[in-house]
Amino acid sequence: xxxxxxxxxxxxxxIAASIAVTSAACAPSNNNANNxxxxxxxxxVIVVSGPLDDPFFSALKRGTDDAAKQLGVTTQYLxxxxxxxxxxxxxxRLIRDAINxxxxxxxxxxxxxxxxxxxxxEAADAGIPVIVHNTGxxxxxxxGALAYVGLEAGxxxxxxxxxxxxxxxxxxxxxxxxxxxxxxxxxxxxxEAGMKEQGKSTATITIPYADSTNPTKVTQAIEGALKADQSxxxxxxxxxxxxxxARTASDNVGRKITIGTGDVSTQVLKDIQSGSMAFALxxxxxxxxxxxxxxAAQYVRYGIAPVGTILxxxxxxxxxxxxDVIKVNEESKGIRxxx
Numbered sequence: 116x117x118x119x120x121x122x123x124x125x126x127x128x129x130i131a132a133s134i135a136v137t138s139a140a141c142a143p144s145n146n147n148a149n150n151x152x153x154x155x156x157x158x159x160v161i162v163v164s165g166p167l168d169d170p171f172f173s174a175l176k177r178g179t180d181d182a183a184k185q186l187g188v189t190t191q192y193l194x195x196x197x198x199x200x201x202x203x204x205x206x207x208r209l210i211r212d213a214i215n216x217x218x219x220x221x222x223x224x225x226x227x228x229x230x231x232x233x234x235x236x237e238a239a240d241a242g243i244p245v246i247v248h249n250t251g252x253x254x255x256x257x258x259g260a261l262a263y264v265g266l267e268a269g270x271x272x273x274x275x276x277x278x279x280x281x282x283x284x285x286x287x288x289x290x291x292x293x294x295x296x297x298x299x300x301x302x303x304x305x306x307e308a309g310m311k312e313q314g315k316s317t318a319t320i321t322i323p324y325a326d327s328t329n330p331t332k333v334t335q336a337i338e339g340a341l342k343a344d345q346s347x348x349x350x351x352x353x354x355x356x357x358x359x360x361a362r363t364a365s366d367n368v369g370r371k372i373t374i375g376t377g378d379v380s381t382q383v384l385k386d387i388q389s390g391s392m393a394f395a396l397x398x399x400x401x402x403x404x405x406x407x408x409x410x411a412a413q414y415v416r417y418g419i420a421p422v423g424t425i426l427x428x429x430x431x432x433x434x435x436x437x438x439d440v441i442k443v444n445e446e447s448k449g450i451r452x453x454x
Contacts, residue, residue, distance in 0.1 A: 140451045159189045160411045161213040162222040162404060163206065164249065170355050170380040171400050175249070177449040178404035179222075188412045191216075199328045203230030210234040220244040220411035222404065224265075225251030225258075228297060232258060244414050248407040249400070250298045252424060261414060264406045264425045270297045272305020274429045275351045275375055278394045280313045284349035284373050288340055290318045292327040292357050299353055302377070306351055318344060329434045330360050337364035341372065349373040349393075355380035362391060379432065379451065384444060387437045397440075398428035401450045 162179050165172035176192050183190040191207045195201040207230040213221050214237065221238050223230050225247050232254065239245045239259030247255040248264040255263040272289075279287050287310060289303035307317045320340050326332035341347055341364060350361045350372055358376035365372035375394045376383060386392035406425060414420045432440055444451045 133154040155187065156416050157177070157189065158187075158220070158412045158415045159191075159215060159218045160220045160222060160408050161191045161193060161218040162408070163193045163213055164222070164224040164404070165226070166201055168197045170379050171375065174379075174449060174451070175400035175404045178401035178406075180383075180406055182402075182405045182408035182412075186409060186412050188408060190408060197328075201226075203227030206231050207234045209436075210238065214241060214243065215240050218243065219415045222246045222247065222248055222411060223250040223251075225255070226296070226298075228254065230299045235260065238331040244411060246407045248403045249398075253297070255424075260424065261420045262410060264403050264427060266298075266409070266428050267424075267426065268301035269305035269308070270430050271377060271396060271398075272302040272351075273309035274305070274396055275302075275306050275377070275432060276309025276313065276315075276435070278375055278396075278431055279349045279351070279373060280315065282349070282373050282393060284315070286310075286316045286318065286344070286346045287349040287351055288337070288344075288347045289317055289356060290322065290333075290337060290350060290352040290361065291319060292322045292333065292352075292354055294321050294324050302353070305443045318347060328356075330356065330363075333357055334363045334367070335346055337361050338367050341365070341368045341370075347372070349375070351375045351377070353377045355383045358386070358392060358395075362386065377429070379440075381444060384432070384437055384441050384451075387432060388441065389433055390434065391437055393433070395432045396429035397432050397451075399430065400427075402427045 164175055167173055167176060179190050179192055193213060195205050206227055210223055211234055221243055223235055231323050235245060235258045245260040246262050247260045250265060251264050252267045287306060289306050291299045291303055293299055310317050321335055322333055322336055337360060352358050352361050355378045357377060361374050373393045377396045379395050379397050383392060383395050387395060410420055440451050
């Protein structure tokens, strides 16, 4: 999960020379306010968020597109070209690109605070309304943003601990695939606190950034931790792809491991239904972007905005309720668990 793409994150990674916004991000949406009821003010919103090769952000972009269509807003989605190419400097560059386009508002995910904070503040200081979404709950106010829509890290970890405890897991391995990502670090801390409250324990491994998109390397790292500590009975990961790596590692060590993830994808939903994965904590990325674009449009048009933080998760998806989620996923593709 890039954020945590999810939403984490430090800037201690290199800028990839080949970075470009995704092709979908390069062109504005064909929706504009001239088509909306009442001929309301045209609003141009630029969303700077995670790469679309991650199912999480495919659902998030769907929220952007649907909000644009339904609200009569012009949107652009700017992102790294892939998860592998994402970095703090890259996101900072994309935010600066957004500023230079002089939009009516900017929606941004604060994955890498060290690199992104100064540019987010620059946008707000320039008089551009900014809404932070997905990650960045800790400091959006001090950056001058209007609001935050997304998750708080500690409760994510505590919810994971609750689900693990309900399954009688005594020790959980927390897998962080993005070194220096404050959201992921804090979520692992929340997991640790939640397990301690139950008299249980955790371990944490951090995947080197260079290996984080290499399924073989990630699987080997998880497998190594499971072999080294036979008392680990559960694994909590961030990212639907990493969840599949955890499944493989569990199979390779030859013992039953309870697996939970902080992201949703079509495969994750199928795995929960089959019982090969225990749960997913849904942060509802579709709502994160839909609400953010809606708030931006209403602020530009009417000068109104919610006050404070809007939380979109975590909501636990388990075998008890996964069938309902799958049904929505099949009927309204891309909203719950993009593939």
